[in-house]
Amino acid sequence: MIPSPPTPRPRRRPGLRRALEWVFAGGTGALAVLSALVFVAILAVMVHNSYPTILHYGPGFITGTVWDPVTDVYTGAYPFILGTLVTSAIALLLGVPISLGIAIFLSERVRGWIATTAAAGVELLAAIPSVVYGLWAFVVLVPFMRTSVEPALHTWLGGVPGLGTLFPATHSGTDVLTAGIILSVMLIPTVSAVSRESMAQVPGAQREAALALGATHWETTRTAVLPYARTGILGAIILGLGRALGETMAVLMTIGNSDAVPTSLFSQGQSIASAIANEFTNASPKEASALVEAAVLLMGITVLVNVIARLMVRGLFRAPEVRA
Amino acid sequence: MPGTVSIRRRVTDWTTYVLCLACVVFAIGILVIIVSSSVQHALPAFQGSGVGLFTRAEPLPCSYAPGGIPCNDFGGIEPVLEGTFYLMVLASAIAIPIGVLAGVFLSEYGRNPLGRTLSFLVDVLAGVPSIVVGLFIFSVVLWWQPTIVYSVISGGLALAVIMLPVVVRTTEESLKLVPQSTREAALALGIPRYRSILQIILPNGAGALVTGALLAVARAGGESAPLLLLELQPRIGFTGWTHSIVPIPLLVYLWGFTEPNANWQADAWAAAVTLIGIMLALSLCARFLLKRRLPGSGM
């Protein structure tokens, strides 16, 4: 005779257990839905608050250049959009090459404790809060730019036709160039760390194959690693761009806070984020509505950039053809 | 002849090595410059107040004009340490429970298109600039209860929104790493699903959860942009949940950027150094937890 299976120990009544299951699933589910809805709520509230401006100016808001608190007319956020784009462009131009250099060095050219320590050092840059970057830039970088860098730039490049208008004679140190520079420093830890990760994903076999064919270290990197990791690196750059677009404190302390359209690298300006920080609390209802629409634009661009970046970084690393 | 590399290629190799090294030196150099610069600017405050910097309240407004309070006192930054504490406690109390439970749901029950959409939306939230979060909370609280627009509550809500995606993401990722066999084994033993999650799977991922919480706190602790909109500076110190408050990063801005007095500026630098120290400590803790490979932290 087959022995009967051991009697299961007494359980809660099935109805109660099922109820608890539903409560747990339902409760956590509700919180997950809540978390997901926060973004939707932000978007909804922002659009609702800027609806008058959206209706009134339509897509022209992106190119409208008048932001005049005196007459209470705000035809567009172009000054702030330009400020945002220029500072982010400078940040990428200066920060990406340095970040890539760091990533290549730490992932391809050194090993062991040097790599780990140096990597830790670069990551420490990420631990510095943005307000400290801003204060340091305000107290140390701005005077340095005003007294040393900007006069030099004006002297060397001021005479170049076309390009020279970017470097006029008046320079105060607080301008879009300085804001771009501090942003580039803030980008470095993010872009270099994510690029390093992408490069680390490249199979060792690729490197070995290139080395076996007689390539130097640099040629190995150039032909075997970088093409393979290029999607991830591009994603890293775009992630860095996302950070630069949304940065408020460091920009606010270095960009000079002017509502006029910046016309040169030494012009004062505002980014969308710094404009919101500076003007929202003392804004008339019309200005508040216009600022919120600018915020919607900023949010839209930043979210799009971040989503693309994450897709690229997390995406499948297709093996490209390795060119010998 | 096999084995020889042309001079040109060797030079290129060497040049790129040097350039990349220069980039690393630059980054480390900037780090050293910023930290040492901050310490140097903060020295007068540390020398002037010593340990009192962390226990005393802010100095009285002083004046170099005759008849005013003389400017020889550095006071302290204790009120903002208090402020940071209350603000972070509120923000964590909101964000961590919600975030962990949401992450649990997404990992355990959400492996379907709907769950993936929710997860995606939470990721999107992580990309929203912090100043926009501040704007959102300002608008909502203004509509709901205008008198608490400038308060610990609204500041805490804004920081909680910033912390939430970090907590959800790390919880979800770490729980997903728990092998499916563990879940199946638990169910095979007759353990109800909710109990298996609470008593078996969560403890397995506990290390990463703590790391996630630390990272979230580090992220929110350094934020000052949303608080520019949500706190009625320059009142500092905790006077009630419905009153304005100033945490450390906001003080660095207020006393470093909007205050002409040199002593108060030195205090701002001291606050900045303290903040860097706290961020470093949190980073190191998180790193340490990852390295030690506490259960579930295998990332």
Added chain:
Amino acid sequence: MSTPDREMVQKPKGSNTGMWAAVAVVLIVIVVVVVGFEAGWFGKSSTNNNGTTPPPGPCTVPSGQSITGAGSTFVYPLMYTWETDYTASSVTYSSVGSGTGISDLASKTVDFAASDAPLSPAQQATDPNVVEMPESAGAVTIIYNLPGVPTLKFNGTVLADIYLGTITNWNSTQMQTLNPGVHLPDQSIVVVHRSDGSGTSFAFTEYLSAESSTWKSTVSYATSVVWPTGTGEKGNGGVSGYVQQTEYTIGYVDLEYALANGISYGSVLNPAGNYVLPSLNSTANAIKDFTGTLPAATDAKDWYNVTIENEPGAQDYPISTFTYLMSYQEMSTLGSSFTSQQADALISFWNWTIHTGQSYSGQLYYVPLPQNIVTSDEAELSAFTFNGAAVSHC
């Protein structure tokens, strides 16, 4: 295995709808709880004595009231002294700039605002029920950072041109003509203005508009303008800090900030032809020589056209300005949590500032109000009502 376990393991697809229904139910429960929490917790925002009646006899301010205000950084040193020394109620003043103060009053997040800029016609139209009352006056001082250079002379045209960006160098002919014999450095002028909504900016740009038709037509005057050139800093504190730390800067702040921080400031040409330094006396003279009409107490709202700038007296400082306290005439407009005791406390505080409070002004270089302004203010105070009844005050 018993049936419930098998169901748990298999998780049939059809049960998903049930799960989402559970989610909806839990969400509704959370919302109901939160609403109840809020109704219970936020019923009353401050301590109040709704149940007790004040004792008869000499005028007493209802005890334990707290009132909040925000606004001007220009008057902050004085406000700070007042709120510290006034013990009848707990007054909390936040120095965030006149523009923000006015916004906060409009959204009723504070009980009163302090602003060096009177409400513009547009703002009066949006909030017609706001009373403005001057509680002090001060001098908008031109500060600069030029090591080794003695006190400089300025006039309105030159200041306007500097802030327009037409004059860019310290040793320009215009500056040199005004200051013969002074060695001015060959350096670009670093112009500093305000980045936030500022009553100090209002007073300064109002002066520039009167002195320069170019300024009036291109920039005009308000709490925030589109500055043609220069860096924006936050608050009187930010401007004075930046000027103090940075060489070759020029800025405009209240006199107390210049004196308290040891920053150089210059004299300005007045209509009588004299170069006058900002001081207690020169601003007091400007108020004395004010010949315009003050708004009547019954219409104590429109101070927009009252200005004490460019007064004709020989020793009048030309960039003097009043600074105003503002709140709603019908005080219940401040919201359901604002009580009549708080209204009493607020008006009593204002009454104290224009009487006892004036004795604190001089040491901080703010001008004590002359008697005619005090009388006008007292009449305005009696115009405040709470739910229609006059607010009693001490």
